[in-house]
Amino acid sequence: MRGLGYSTAVVALLALPVSAWGQDSGDNPAPVPVEEPATEDPVVAAEVPAGDAARAQVFLAADFARFAPRSALDMLNQVPGFAIVSEQQGRGLGQTRDNVLVNGERLASKSESLFDQLQRIPANRVDRIEIVDGSALGIPGLSGQVANIFTHGGGLSGRFEYRATARPKYAEPGFVAGEVSLSGSTPRLEWNVAATHNNGRGAAVGPGYITDADMNVIENRDVRIRFIGEYPKLSGSVKWDGPGTMVANFNANYNRTYTDFSNDELRHPLVGIESFRDFDNSNRGWGYELGGDVDFALGPGRLKLIGLDRYSENKLEQDSILTIEDDSPPTGNRFALQSQSGEIIGRGEYRWDMLGGSWQLDGEAAFNRLDQTAQLYELSTEGDFVELPFPGGSGGVTEDRYESILTHNRTLAKGLTLQIGLGGEYSKLAQTGPGGLVRTFWRPKGSANLAWTPEDGLDLSLKLARVVGQLSFSDFLARVFLDQDNANAGNAELVPPQSWELDLEVKKNLKRWGSANIRLYGRWYEDLIEIIPIGNGLESSGNIDKARLYGIAATATINLDPIGWKGAKIDFNSTYETSQLEDPLTFEKRPFSGNTDFSGEISLRYDMPASDWAFGGGFNWTHVQPYIRLFETGKDYEGPIYTFAFVENKDVFGMTVNLQVFNVTDGRGLFHRTVWGGYRDRSPILFTEHHDLSVQPIFRLQVKGSF
Numbered sequence: 001m002r003g004l005g006y007s008t009a010v011v012a013l014l015a016l017p018v019s020a021w022g023q024d025s026g027d028n029p030a031p032v033p034v035e036e037p038a039t040e041d042p043v044v045a046a047e048v049p050a051g052d053a054a055r056a057q058v059f060l061a062a063d064f065a066r067f068a069p070r071s072a073l074d075m076l077n078q079v080p081g082f083a084i085v086s087e088q089q090g091r092g093l094g095q096t097r098d099n100v101l102v103n104g105e106r107l108a109s110k111s112e113s114l115f116d117q118l119q120r121i122p123a124n125r126v127d128r129i130e131i132v133d134g135s136a137l138g139i140p141g142l143s144g145q146v147a148n149i150f151t152h153g154g155g156l157s158g159r160f161e162y163r164a165t166a167r168p169k170y171a172e173p174g175f176v177a178g179e180v181s182l183s184g185s186t187p188r189l190e191w192n193v194a195a196t197h198n199n200g201r202g203a204a205v206g207p208g209y210i211t212d213a214d215m216n217v218i219e220n221r222d223v224r225i226r227f228i229g230e231y232p233k234l235s236g237s238v239k240w241d242g243p244g245t246m247v248a249n250f251n252a253n254y255n256r257t258y259t260d261f262s263n264d265e266l267r268h269p270l271v272g273i274e275s276f277r278d279f280d281n282s283n284r285g286w287g288y289e290l291g292g293d294v295d296f297a298l299g300p301g302r303l304k305l306i307g308l309d310r311y312s313e314n315k316l317e318q319d320s321i322l323t324i325e326d327d328s329p330p331t332g333n334r335f336a337l338q339s340q341s342g343e344i345i346g347r348g349e350y351r352w353d354m355l356g357g358s359w360q361l362d363g364e365a366a367f368n369r370l371d372q373t374a375q376l377y378e379l380s381t382e383g384d385f386v387e388l389p390f391p392g393g394s395g396g397v398t399e400d401r402y403e404s405i406l407t408h409n410r411t412l413a414k415g416l417t418l419q420i421g422l423g424g425e426y427s428k429l430a431q432t433g434p435g436g437l438v439r440t441f442w443r444p445k446g447s448a449n450l451a452w453t454p455e456d457g458l459d460l461s462l463k464l465a466r467v468v469g470q471l472s473f474s475d476f477l478a479r480v481f482l483d484q485d486n487a488n489a490g491n492a493e494l495v496p497p498q499s500w501e502l503d504l505e506v507k508k509n510l511k512r513w514g515s516a517n518i519r520l521y522g523r524w525y526e527d528l529i530e531i532i533p534i535g536n537g538l539e540s541s542g543n544i545d546k547a548r549l550y551g552i553a554a555t556a557t558i559n560l561d562p563i564g565w566k567g568a569k570i571d572f573n574s575t576y577e578t579s580q581l582e583d584p585l586t587f588e589k590r591p592f593s594g595n596t597d598f599s600g601e602i603s604l605r606y607d608m609p610a611s612d613w614a615f616g617g618g619f620n621w622t623h624v625q626p627y628i629r630l631f632e633t634g635k636d637y638e639g640p641i642y643t644f645a646f647v648e649n650k651d652v653f654g655m656t657v658n659l660q661v662f663n664v665t666d667g668r669g670l671f672h673r674t675v676w677g678g679y680r681d682r683s684p685i686l687f688t689e690h691h692d693l694s695v696q697p698i699f700r701l702q703v704k705g706s707f
Contacts (some may be wrong), residue, residue, distance in 0.1 A: 081515025301352025341584020634673025
C-alpha cells in the first residue's frame with residue numbers, strides 16, 4: 001500500500017530507532033548474564049590465522065563485558081565496524097547471502113530473520129566471534145566480511161524480554177510485546193523454544209492540501225493515519241549429534257498476523273461542499289515453516305540434505321468511502337483479496353577436498369505456488385456493496401525450479417584465496433486464469449570471489465556474480481489500491497530479473513581506535529521490474545530491458561578511549577547509490593522508482609566506567625527518489641532526519657532496562673504526488689497533493705532478564 005508506509009526495523013542493544021510512526025519490531029535479544037568481569041577497555045580484536053589464506057579478527061566473550069550482552073545478537077551489534085547483512089532469500093535457499101554464520105553453518109530459514117535466530121543464542125554460550133573474509137570459509141557465494149559465531153552447549157536456561165511503546169498523541173500505546181524462550185542441551189542434543197509477540201503502533205496527523213496545475217490551492221485537508229499490528233509467533237529448533245558422523249538440525253515456527261490501517265481525511269474545498277474520506281485496510285493471516293538438514297560423511301567428503309516446507313494464508317480488505325456533507329448518499333469501493341502461498345524446497349550439498357582445494361556440488365529443487373482470489377465492489381445508493389467484474393485479480397501462479405552449481409575454493413598464495421562457482425538453473429513458470437501462460441527458462445549462474453590479506457588488519461575482497469532474482473507472484477495478477485485511486489493490471493509475461501553484480505570491499509582494523517569498512521558495488525540488470533504500460537491505457541509491473549546501479553556503503557566504529565574518554569564510542573554507517581534506467585513511457589534516463597539513494601546513521605554510546613549505566617544518542621537520515629507510475633509520480637518518506645537518545649542500566653534487579661526517546665527534533669511524515677489526466681508524457685496535470693504530518697516523539701521501554 002502507498003501513503004505513509006510503515007516499516008519494521010531491529011531495535012538492538014544500542015536502542016537504535018525505527019520508523020517514526022510505523023511499526024515497532026520485536027527483534028531484540030533476551031538476556032543471559034555474562035560471567036566474565038566487567039572491563040572498561042574498548043572492544044579490540046586479536047589477529048589469529050583462519051585457515052591457510054586469511055587472518056581472522058577474534059572477539060572473546062570478555063571483550064563485550066562492558067555492554068553486559070544477553071545474547072549473540074547483543075555481542076555482534078558491538079563488534080567494531082561490522083554491520084549485519086540479512087538479505088531476504090527469495091529464490092529458494094541457494095547460496096547464502098547473509099554475513100553471519102553459527103559454528104561455520106548458515107542459519108537456514110525463510111520465515112524467521114537472522115536477527116530472530118541470533119537473539120535466542122545466550123551470550124554465556126558464545127565462546128568467540130571471528131570476523132573473516134567469507135571466501136576463506138569455503139562456503140559457496142559467501143564473500144566480504146563475515147561473522148562466524150562459535151558456541152557451546154549448556155544447561156537449562158530461560159530468557160525474557162519485555163517491550164512497551166508510547167507517544168504523547170495520535171498512536172495507540174503498545175504495552176504487550178516481547179519474547180520468552182527456553183533452551184538447554186545434553187551431550188548430544190541442543191534445543192530452543194520461544195514464544196514471541198511483536199506489535200506495531202503508528203500514527204501521523206497533520207495538514208494536507210491540493211493544488212491545481214498552476215499550483216493554486218483548491219482544497220485543504222486534515223489527515224489522520226493510524227496503524228495497529230500484532231504478530232504472535234511460536235518457534236523451536238533442535239540440533240542432534242546423531243550416530244557416527246551424522247549431525248541433524250530441525251526447526252519449526254507458526255505465526256499469525258493482525259493489522260489494521262486507516263487513512264482518514266476531512267476535506268475542505270475552497271469552492272464546494274466539505275467531505276470526509278474514510279479509508280480502512282485490514283489484514284489477517286497465518287503461516288508455518290518446517291525445515292531441517294542432515295549432514296554426514298559419505299565417501300571422500302560430506303553430504304548435507306536440506307528440506308523446507310512453508311505455507312501462508314492472508315485475507316485483505318480495503319474500504320474507501322467518501323461522504324459529502326449534504327444529503328447525497330456516500331460513494332466508495334471495497335477491494336478484497338484472499339491468497340494462499342507455499343514453497344517446498346529440497347537441496348543437496350556434497351563437499352570434498354581434491355587437487356589442492358575444496359569442492360562443493362549443490363543441487364536444488366524448489367516448487368513455489370500462489371493461489372489468489374480478488375473481488376472489487378462499488379457502494380450502491382442503498383448503502384450496500386455490489387460486486388463488479390474483476391477477473392484479472394483471481395488466478396494462480398506456480399514455478400518449478402531446478403538448480404545445480406559446482407564451486408571450487410583454493411589458496412593461491414599466503415593471504416590470497418580464490419573461489420569460483422559455475423552452474424545454472426531451469427525453471428517453468430505457469431499461470432492460471434485470464435491470459436495465463438506456461439513458459440520455460442534456462443539461465444546461467446555463478447560467481448568468482450578473490451580475497452586478499454596483504455597485511456594484518458587489512459582485508460580486501462572482490463566478487464563478481466551472475467544472479468537470477470525472484471518474482472513477486474502477485475504481480476502476475478491485477479491489484480487495486482483504493483487509498484490513492486490507482487491500480488496495477490496483471491502481467492502474465494513477467495520474467496525473473498537477472499543481474500551482474502560486482503563488489504569490492506575493504507576493511508581496516510584500527511586497533512584501539514576501532515574499525516572501518518567500505519564497500520563499492522555495481523549492479524547491471526536485465527529484466528528489472530518496474531511499472532510499465534501494457535496497452536489500453538493500463539499500467540502494470542513489467543520488465544525493463546536494461547538498468548544499472550552504483551553504490552558505496554561505509555561502516556565504522558571509532559573508540560574514544562585513546563583521547564581520554566573511557567567507555568565512549570561512535571558508530572557510523574551510510575549508503576549512497578545512483579541508478580539509471582530508460583523510462584518505459586518517455587524513454588528518458590531516470591533513477592529507479594522509489595529508490596532510497598542516500599541513508600545513514602551516526603550514534604554515540606557511553607558506558608560509564610565502574611558503573612552499570614550507559615547513555616547515548618544520535619541521528620539518522622534518509623533521502624528517496626520519487627516513485628514513478630504512468631499517471632502519477634511522488635515521494636513518500638519520513639524525517640528526513642530523526643534524532644534519538646537513550647539511557648540504560650545493566651543491573652536493575654539483575655535485568656537490563658533501556659529507555660529511549662525517538663524523534664526528539666520533530667521529524668515529519670511527508671508525502672507529495674502529482675497526478676496527470678492520462679499518461680504523464682502527454683496529458684495535463686490534474687492536481688498535486690501534499691502532506692506534512694506530525695509523528696510526535698516516541699518513548700520505548702525495554703526490559704531484559706533471565707531465569
